Amino acid sequence: MQFPLLFVYPHADSWLTRQQELGLAPNTLSAYARALLDYFAFCHARQLDAVTVTVEHIATYLHDLATRPVTRAGMPVRYGLANATKHQRLVALRLYYDYLVEQGVRETTPLTRGLYAVGRHAGVGKRGLLPHYHALPWIPTDAQWGAVLTAARQESIRTRFMLALAYDAGLRRGELCALRTEDVDPTHRLLTLRAETTKSRRARVVPYSEPTSLLYAAYLQRRRELSRARGALFLSESRRNQAQPLTQWTWSKVVHALAQRAGVPHFTTHTTRHLCLTDLARAGWELHEIATFAGHRSLETTLAYIHLSGRDLAAKLAQGMDSLHAWRVRTMQDLLL
Structure with a gap:
């Protein structure tokens, strides 16, 4: 295991070992390990017991993920992790707490499943614990x-x-x-x-x-x-x-x-x-x-x-409009007969 610090946290080592034995892809295993390290650091900074946290603590952690500064060389500081990264962190925590429930360490998980109303009325505008955004992949010009x-x-x-x-x-x-x-x-x-x-x-x-x-x-x-x-x-x-x-x-x-x-x-x-x-x-x-x-x-x-870039779409639109215009001009020739 390339994350030895996790072995000092409650049941993290046994959970990751199980994931490894179940054939989890090495990249995914590493991502889950990094997610747990980040979460445990959050709990330590706020003097929280990672085993006994409540859903309110999880909500505070998700807020931290959405607002923390993120730096990368050559790029301006932005705030909040990418949506996909936040969901990956959430998946790791959900699986970890499911494991704690299975082992009898907790009675229930603080990461409840289901939909949550975000509008004025229940049943309207519902989403999961984290919203899903589907951004287009970036490609170079x-x-x-x-x-x-x-x-x-x-x-x-x-x-x-x-x-x-x-x-x-x-x-x-x-x-x-x-x-x-x-x-x-x-x-x-x-x-x-x-x-x-x-x-x-x-x-x-x-x-x-x-x-x-x-x-x-x-x-x-x-x-x-x-x-x-x-x-x-x-x-x-x-x-x-x-x-x-x-x-x-x-x-x-x-x-x-x-x-x-x-x-x-x-x-x-x-x-x-x-x-x-x-x-x-x-x-x-x-x-x-x-x-x-x-x-x-x-x-x-x-x-x-x-996905097609805006330039591609503009070219297709121009081509389509040219074809449509030519067709419409031909139909108008009937008026001359």
Whole structure:
């Protein structure tokens, strides 16, 4: 467990161990652990017993999540965590308190389920404990993407190859960093994503482009200088961890630094996936084809990624209006007969 501090808190260690034994994805397990650490810090600062808190204390914690200052290098201070992050924290706490009830530590959970009236009358304007917001994924403009590529030219061959591959195959950060040498088929330019490395726990095979294939060949030469053993495709080049598998956290740091140099602070390890799937939609791919390519279980998930920018919508509107105008002009010719 990479969060040893949790072992001093009531039943957190046993709950996380159970989640791990049940096969929870490593990324999700880490997110739940971070959620508990944040919550326990909140309780400690207010001298609250995490075992005996009430729903009022939970409401105070949610208010804290919604109002605390959030800083990120290169970006102005904003207040409140992202809606998805708050829901993730809430899920972790709900599961944790369900576990305490199951173990007989508490009689009931302070995180009640159901809908809450937000209007003047019960039954009107109801929502959950936290509202759900569905924001569109951010994608860079052509100029911003060009700035990122320009900055990437100064990076190592490993970083350039990873960036290209992440876009080509629409990979999540975890899928990219978990790739092994045997997962790449250079002859047919295909990647095999093993079920245990994907979020949906479903294997899939995806293609990559010829330019990325050339980067792959160049990277292999560099990789052989670090290690000739089969195994993790991407290896660390640092002195401390040389030739060890590259971690997701290291890749996040690399991309963050790249985004800062490019002057595009919103660019993250997930941006390439958003951009790839949106480009496939622009290219005319069917929704179910994009879902298969992305490894989504439901089309609703795919719809959250596939969106057209205002510029795209404006172009479609102009095209549609031109067609409509031409049709209407033709119908008016009948008046001349």
